[in-house]
Amino acid sequence: MSAVVEAGGLGKRYRRRWALADCTLAIPAGRVVGLVGPNGAGKTTLLQLAAGLLEPTAGTITVLGKRPGVPAQLRAVGFVAQDTPTYAGLSVAGHLRMGGWLNPDWDGELAERRIRQLGLDLRQRAGSLSGGQRAQLALTLAVAKRPELLLLDEPVASLDPLARREFLQVLMETVAEHGISVVLSSHLIADVERVCDYLVVLTASRVRVAGDTDALLALHHRLSGPRRAARPYPASWEVIEESHTDKQTVLLVRTNEEILDPAWTVRPVSLEDLVLAYMSQPNDAARAGRPRLEIAS
Amino acid sequence: MIEFQLDTVSGVATYLQLVQQVHDALRLGLLEPGDQLPTAQQVVAKLAINPNTVLKAYRDLEREGLVRGRPGQGTFVMRTLSGADSATQARFLAAMTDLLRSARSAGLGPDDVEAIYRTAARGCFAEGAA
Amino acid sequence: MIRFTWLRFRTQALIALGALVIIAVVLGLTGPHLADVYNATVVPCHRYNDCAAVLQAFPPAPDRTILGLMNDLVIAVPGLIGIFWGAPLVAREFETGTFRLAWTQGISRTRWLAAKLGLVGAFSMLVAGLLSLMVTWWSGPFDQAYQVRITLAVFHTSGIVPVGYAAFAFALGATAGMLIRRTLPAMAVTLVIFAAVQFAVPFWVRPHLIPPVTTTSALNLGSVVEWGSTDAGQGNGGDLFVLTQPDVPGAWLLSNEVITPAGRSASTEPGTQACGGGASTLQSCRAYLATLHLRQELIYQPASRYWALQWYETALYLAGALLLSGLCSLRIRRRRPAGGDVRRAGRPTDLQNRPRPAPSPQSA
Numbered sequence: 001m002s003a004v005v006e007a008g009g010l011g012k013r014y015r016r017r018w019a020l021a022d023c024t025l026a027i028p029a030g031r032v033v034g035l036v037g038p039n040g041a042g043k044t045t046l047l048q049l050a051a052g053l054l055e056p057t058a059g060t061i062t063v064l065g066k067r068p069g070v071p072a073q074l075r076a077v078g079f080v081a082q083d084t085p086t087y088a089g090l091s092v093a094g095h096l097r098m099g100g101w102l103n104p105d106w107d108g109e110l111a112e113r114r115i116r117q118l119g120l121d122l123r124q125r126a127g128s129l130s131g132g133q134r135a136q137l138a139l140t141l142a143v144a145k146r147p148e149l150l151l152l153d154e155p156v157a158s159l160d161p162l163a164r165r166e167f168l169q170v171l172m173e174t175v176a177e178h179g180i181s182v183v184l185s186s187h188l189i190a191d192v193e194r195v196c197d198y199l200v201v202l203t204a205s206r207v208r209v210a211g212d213t214d215a216l217l218a219l220h221h222r223l224s225g226p227r228r229a230a231r232p233y234p235a236s237w238e239v240i241e242e243s244h245t246d247k248q249t250v251l252l253v254r255t256n257e258e259i260l261d262p263a264w265t266v267r268p269v270s271l272e273d274l275v276l277a278y279m280s281q282p283n284d285a286a287r288a289g290r291p292r293l294e295i296a297s
Numbered sequence: 298m299i300e301f302q303l304d305t306v307s308g309v310a311t312y313l314q315l316v317q318q319v320h321d322a323l324r325l326g327l328l329e330p331g332d333q334l335p336t337a338q339q340v341v342a343k344l345a346i347n348p349n350t351v352l353k354a355y356r357d358l359e360r361e362g363l364v365r366g367r368p369g370q371g372t373f374v375m376r377t378l379s380g381a382d383s384a385t386q387a388r389f390l391a392a393m394t395d396l397l398r399s400a401r402s403a404g405l406g407p408d409d410v411e412a413i414y415r416t417a418a419r420g421c422f423a424e425g426a427a
Numbered sequence: 428m429i430r431f432t433w434l435r436f437r438t439q440a441l442i443a444l445g446a447l448v449i450i451a452v453v454l455g456l457t458g459p460h461l462a463d464v465y466n467a468t469v470v471p472c473h474r475y476n477d478c479a480a481v482l483q484a485f486p487p488a489p490d491r492t493i494l495g496l497m498n499d500l501v502i503a504v505p506g507l508i509g510i511f512w513g514a515p516l517v518a519r520e521f522e523t524g525t526f527r528l529a530w531t532q533g534i535s536r537t538r539w540l541a542a543k544l545g546l547v548g549a550f551s552m553l554v555a556g557l558l559s560l561m562v563t564w565w566s567g568p569f570d571q572a573y574q575v576r577i578t579l580a581v582f583h584t585s586g587i588v589p590v591g592y593a594a595f596a597f598a599l600g601a602t603a604g605m606l607i608r609r610t611l612p613a614m615a616v617t618l619v620i621f622a623a624v625q626f627a628v629p630f631w632v633r634p635h636l637i638p639p640v641t642t643t644s645a646l647n648l649g650s651v652v653e654w655g656s657t658d659a660g661q662g663n664g665g666d667l668f669v670l671t672q673p674d675v676p677g678a679w680l681l682s683n684e685v686i687t688p689a690g691r692s693a694s695t696e697p698g699t700q701a702c703g704g705g706a707s708t709l710q711s712c713r714a715y716l717a718t719l720h721l722r723q724e725l726i727y728q729p730a731s732r733y734w735a736l737q738w739y740e741t742a743l744y745l746a747g748a749l750l751l752s753g754l755c756s757l758r759i760r761r762r763r764p765a766g767g768d769v770r771r772a773g774r775p776t777d778l779q780n781r782p783r784p785a786p787s788p789q790s791a
Contacts, residue, residue, distance in 0.1 A: 031349075032349075048527075053527060053530060074531060074533050075533040077531070078531070079531035081527035081531075083524060085524035085525045086528065087435065087523075087525055090434070090435065097430075097434065101428065101430055102428060102431065102529075102532035102533050102534050103532055141528075145532070145533065169341070169343065170342075172344075172346065172347065172348060173341055175347075175348055176338040176341050176342075176348035177338055194305075194311075194347075197347050197350070
């Protein structure tokens with residue numbers, strides 16, 4: 001499958017701080033990609049770079065094989081920014097007309113059908129819509145331009161649980177119907193677990209891990225064993241996290257080999273624990289993931 | 298048409314849950330050969346899960362020979378699972394429901410019932426395990 | 428994009444047009460009356476030789492008020508356009524974040540900006556032009572009576588310069604909004620800079636748009652209106668001063684100096700008893716002045732240059748507007764940081780607040 005977003009050494013600096021550094025990704029098409037990490041990690045920066053709202057300070061990024069921000073790419077990519085900006089004084093109908101005027105591939109019938117399904121009043125001003133309705137409107141605007149890729153920046157973060165569920169339902173239905181790729185950022189792991197089949201973990205401006213969710217879960221294991229078993233680990237193991245008590249050692253290990261040592265109890269890792277483990281790695285990307293040797297007491 | 302549920306706390310993978318629910322429905326006679334399974338679009342519109350998950354579950358079921366996808370038309374049930382006919386299933390479903398009701402009035406909770414079931418199942422099916 | 432810009436701008440445009448209609452009605456009702464008064468009193472005043480008195484009383488009081496109001500309006504409107512239509516044009520989109528919606532549709536940023544600047548800018552010029560047209564028509568009798576339209580006090584209240592002012596103020600506001608990215612500060616900056624420009628141009632630029640006429644002629648003693656010495660009383664020592672009323676009707680006087688034959692100012696001559704002393708009289712002073720063979724040097728823009736100056740000044744402002752628009756256009760191509768992440772308070776089950784496992788210990 002071709003890559004829908006490709007980044008090579010991508011970086012973005014504001015004054016002295018690198019909001020995103022050394023980002024290399026190849027996101028395959030046809031997936032729902034979860035971009036996770038705490039606030040300030042660089043998720044918004046990455047999405048805005050992909051949408052063409054920002055220009056890279058270092059490295060390269062191509063989206064659908066083209067440079068972001070050029071009209072040829074803009075028509076194939078739908079973007080919904082954080083807080084789903086809309087024109088407060090403009091009606092829902094006005095927003096749809098805008099979509100039709102500014103987008104060459106606009107599907108007006110699709111837009112109207114969705115608005116009807118959502119039960120939005122065409123004459124109501126966007127400023128008086130609820131957060132959930134605004135998010136749905138923004139999503140409709142992005143989807144009705146018939147893009148190949150949707151970039152959503154924390155679209156459900158400020159919504160109540162019901163609105164959140166409805167948004168994801170509509171989004172998934174759209175993916176199923178039109179087969180578009182989605183990259184959505186979130187700091188809510190539960191949503192990511194539900195809808196995403198590809199994961200990118202971003203912390204402190206760097207990519208910690210990126211890959212197919214099922215593959216990642218298959219590769220990672222939680223190992224617990226008695227303290228004395230904590231001796232040099234096999235070379236094929238990548239220890240992501242380790243903790244020791246006086247009696248027990250618990251590891252989070254990434255390996256594609258079977259763990260045969262009976263001293264270890266092997267359990268699967270939940271997506272949440274996996275993400276958290278990668279997020280708490282040290283900032284030095286070069287050292288990240290290397291097996292750590294324990295210094296005996 | 299059956300409706301899928303999702304249990305987010307059980308730790309069981311979503312697609313396995315869908316497969317399991319189809320198996321259960323087949324066993325209980327809620328699904329019969331020729332019935333159509335909900336489309337991926339319908340499932341995700343309700344459950345807000347990734348469409349690929351649904352497709353994966355349907356692929357597994359197709360590999361088991363239980364369903365078949367017809368391009369442009371949908372996914373249809375091919376055969377039932379081996380087991381008793383639907384009448385027998387219904388009879389035992391009714392009996393089980395009555396038993397559980399009396400258990401509840403006797404003061405037993407779901408965990409108690411499960412423990413009892415497991416013990417009994419071990420004893421019963423272990424001898425004749427295939 | 429033009430249609431969309433109009434959709435968003437429609438309400439403000441209709442309000443402006445409504446105001447113009449009201450003004451048109453007021454002027455339309457009072458204009459003919461003013462013309463009648465002019466024809467009845469000012470036109471025949473030469474016959475009765477009471478022009479001075481008539482002009483004093485013309486225009487009648489209510490029309491005078493309206494005239495004052497209309498002049499103020501024509502002066503104010505370009506600035507208001509710059510502040511209320513120019514500054515928020517782009518700044519508002521930055522403030523509300525809607526530029527992230529606008530710039531990810533299917534058109535380029537340059538086209539987006541061009542449509543906004545073009546439509547609203549053109550409308551601004553139209554409004555200013557219509558207003559100026561109406562006011563110029565209405566104050567026609569006034570202009571004919573006083574012939575002062577090229578002078579500093581009146582030049583900017585009629586003709587076509589308000590169109591140039593409006594275009595420039597609008598472009599200035601838009602540029603300020605583009606660079607500052609906040610509406611209120613942009614409005615303030617626009618006001619300050621536009622006011623400064625409007626103050627500077629009439630004093631330092633307009634006089635030189637066309638090289639002014641300079642004439643030097645023998646001093647007509649009949650045009651002397653004041654004379655004397657700077658230390659009046661003694662009459663000995665002090666400098667002579669002579670004030671004249673030149674005879675260039677309707678001109679914009681830039682400089683009016685009485686000079687000696689050598690070319691120096693008359694004030695380099697000393698005052699005398701004859702002129703400025705306690706015993707001086709009109710005759711004695713005149714006699715004295717005649718001996719000096721003084722000359723009068725006038726630098727002015729004649730009334731006939733009114734339209735030339737109007738066109739040049741309008742062109743200047745329009746050029747300024749185009750320059751600023753070009754600046755905006757260049758600026759919007761350079762992708763500027765769109766601002767960092769929106770900071771949020773923590774939420775339940777979010778990764779921000781979840782207690783992280785402690786960094787792995789190095790030793791047991």
